[in-house]
Amino acid sequence: MSDNTTGGRPGSTYGGRPGNLPSPTRSFIGRLEELGRLERELDPGAGTGRPVSLVGVGGVGKTRLALRAAGRIESAYPDGVWLVELSPLHTAGLVGLAVVEALRLSDRSTRPVTEVVAEWAEGKRLLLVLDSCEHVLADCVEFVEALLPLLPGLRVLLTSREPLGLPGERVLRLDPLPVTGDAVALFADRAAERGFTLDDTDRPAAEAVCRRLDGIPLAIELAAVRLGELTLDRLSGLLGRRLPSRLDLLAAREGEGPPRHQTLRTAIGWSHELCAPLERLLWARLSVFAGGFGASAAEEVCAGGPLPAGRIPGLLDRLVEQSIVSRHPTDPDRYRLLDTVREFGADWLRALGEEHTLRLRHRDHYRRLAREGCAEWNTGRQAAWCERVLTEHANLRAAMDCALTGPDGRVALAMASDIGFLWRHCGRLREAQHCLDRALMSGAPPGPDRVRAVWTRGAVALLQGDLEAAANWAVRCADVAREQGDPVAVVAALYLRGGQLALSGRLSEAVQVLAGAPRLPVRRDWFGAAQLQVRVALAFAYLLSGDHGRARAVAEEVRAESAACGESWAGAFADSAMAQTDLARGDIGAAVDNARTALAGHGLLHNTVGAAMALDVLAAGVVAAGDGHRAACLLGIGERVWGLTGRAQMDSPDLMATRRSHELRVRAEIGDPAYEKAYEKGRTMPYEEGLDYAVHDR
Structure with missing residues (x-):
């Protein structure tokens, strides 16, 4: 019953359903009454819109109980149970971002986070589990208060060491385990994991240990692991003694907090004392x-x-x-x-x-990691770097916070330029914007870091559809690129200007800017990625203009350069553009193949927006090939993936009209009942399963 038992990856599923609950990794001992009570509180029909807070001291097993109850009630929430881990957050204002990340919403806008979540969750029935709220209470209150009134199908379960004071909050206080029952059972179970079997003669000593630990599960688990190196009687005796004086302040915290919290810290203190x-x-x-x-x-x-x-x-x-x-x-x-x-x-x-020294070491380690990632981004290691960035997201955020609150603005700018670039390409747009805005406010000195920071900030604005901001950043980027005197930096800056013109509908100007970019050897670092994105933007400007011949020629160039570098980000967009030109010229087989290749490339980099676009193109190719049932399923998968972006078809009337035309064609071929059945099959597929179905011809 430890206080943190999670290990799942955001966006995974538990039992094949939407959600991200981790699979249980240890046995669940006791708590049957509390489990039943919490399940009843979480029933969708009980107290709709009322938040439920599971409250108790650290180590009492709040997370374990919350996840067990959520897993048992999961089938009542067809749109998923979603765990949001808040313990890694170090600064205020990030709770909403943590929710967006847990839901895998690749939102591209600059709207308030609550608005994005509310739009995505409208009409859905889901459960959010906000775990470890105590250090971000105000943020949690603000987020939940803003969201619950808008979403009748949303329930929220919170774990915290204290109530949040939310309107209508139902507080369930979790007490320690009863010593003579569940506490000893937990102690025996964890001791057995260490090969130590308790018999009847050991029970009095085991009860003494559990009593001295106040029945707190984490304390009991920490004590049980000592069996083997200590006898049960010796363990009981040690726990009955006062801690060494040098641990009093850290472990006992006499006079601070509830007695049971002091008990837990004392138990941890003894674990600490017994360490070498x-x-x-x-x-x-x-x-x-x-x-x-x-x-x-x-x-x-x-x-x-x-x-x-x-x-x-x-x-x-x-x-x-x-x-x-x-x-x-x-x-x-x-x-x-x-x-x-x-x-x-x-x-x-x-x-x-040592706190300051170690935080600087941590900062510098992740600073080097991010710089290495940018240096190798336009290579065959791109997908591996994407995985690493996502895995290390919490540490990169903590390192970035350390830099931004430090006295050296140059370090903060250098880190923001690197981490912001990686976050932009791995779907963390809002955090990229946040760190870049803070770093650039301090007055960035000239140099490569400022070029990358300004370019990335403009590139973030483009993906967010903030065209006014993108135009401003395009001007600034052109200026700093000229100051830097690097011709590749000047080419990179053209992506911002040309992309902003294309998205604004000024297609002839966009083509002029992007086509006029000097053709320099493509680099293997972030500059090379920007060079390829200039060409990708040109291909799509041609597509939007209806010039499929030139669009195809540019897309083929990008695909060749992408293959030479070994990268996937730009290459996947080039494959998608190729598929669209294939459709335009009636080469259905090639369109399907290229759309699948694009989808596989976007999947490698968890590029939800790119995957959604490729799915629409693939569905069009499949229906044109005559497989209406599969096309309907693909449209359902696409609908689910677009839902994760927060903006279906990027709010583009042309894209929405095109998708609607594909739907009408499928309905005409297979009939409405068959369409609805196949569409629903796709819509309810978990994300990874849906992409796998779409990529493979089976």
Whole structure:
């Protein structure tokens, strides 16, 4: 019943349904009465619109109970149960962004987050689980208060150490486990995992341990892992003694917080005391990571002084054995600290006087990582970098916050230019905008970092459809590119101007700007990506103009350059443009093949908008090929994916009219009942399953 048991990836499914609940990884002991009560509260027909808060001290098992209850009631929410982990957030104002990320909404607009979520969730029936709200209470209250009145099909479950004070809030307080029942059962179960079997003669000592730990599940789990190195009687005796004085402030916190919270910290303090000195030091230093971390990152950030890098893998294994650190269920090289354990480590790090130093090490590690990602973005490592950026999102955000709150504006600009670029290409537009705006406000000095920052800020505006802002950034980018004196930077700047003109409907001007870009050798770094995007924008300007011949010629050039580089981002858009020209000239087989290739490329980079566009083109090709049932299913899949973008067909009347014409053709071929059945099949497919169905001919 630990306080943090998640390990799922956003957008995954549990039981094949929409949502992102992680699969259970450990046995669930006790809590049957609380589980039943929470299930009844979460029933869609009970207290519609009323938020439910599961409240209790740290380590009491709020997350485990919330996820178990949500999993059991999941079938009542056809549009999914969605977990939003808030513990990695370090600054205010990010709760809405965390929700958008959990829902996988690739929103391209600059609208308020609550408006985006409300538009997507309108007419849906879903459950949001906001986990670990206590450090962002005000943000949670503001978000939930704004959203619930707009969405009758939405229920919200929150876990927190204190109530939120929401209107109509139903507060369920979670008490520790009864000592003589569930607490001992949990202790026995976790002891058995360590090969220690309790018998009847051990029960009094086990009850004594659980009583001294106030029945708090996390404390019991931390105690159980010590069996083997300590006898049960010895463990009971240690827990009955006062902590060493140097741990009093950190673990006991006498006079601060509820007694049970002090009990938990005391139990963690004893776990800390029983660790070897280097294990304690690594524990403290690991607290600077947000979310999870890899072994190599731990070595780079945490090594130093008495802790050599070569010792860290072995020490990590020891901390895993002691349940201080948990290993990712599917990636053995990735770890995380439980929230309460991380808090203790952070307190200890401050007491050691190392907090500032370690936060700078963490910042600099992710600064180097982001710079390396930008340097290799236009290469065959692009998809791997996308995965890494998404995996390390919480750490990149924490490192970015550290830079933005630091005194050196040059470091903040350098990091914002790199991280913002990666976020823009991996679907994190709002956070890219946020960090770039803050970094550029400080008065950016001339240089490559400013060029990349300004270019990326304009590129974000283009994808958001903020054409006025895009025009302003295009002018600024052209100026800083000329200042830099790099001819490739000047070419990159043309993407912003030409793209803004094309989206504004000024197609002849867009073609003039983009076609006039000098043809320089394509680089392998971010500049090369910008060079390819100039050509992609030109291909689509030709398409919108109805000049399919020139559109095809440019798309073929981009595809060849993309293949030479090994990248996928621009190449997938080129494949989509090729498919559209194939349709225009009646080559249906080629259109289907190119649309599938485009879809596979966008899928590699989790490019939801690109995937949605490719699905529409693929559906058009399939219906033209005569397979109306599959085309209807593809239209359903496309509808689901467009829903994740927040703006179906990007609000384009032409795109919406084209899609409607495909729908009418399918209905005419197979009839309305068959269409509705196949369409619904596609619409209800999980994201990954839908893309797999669309890409493969089966």
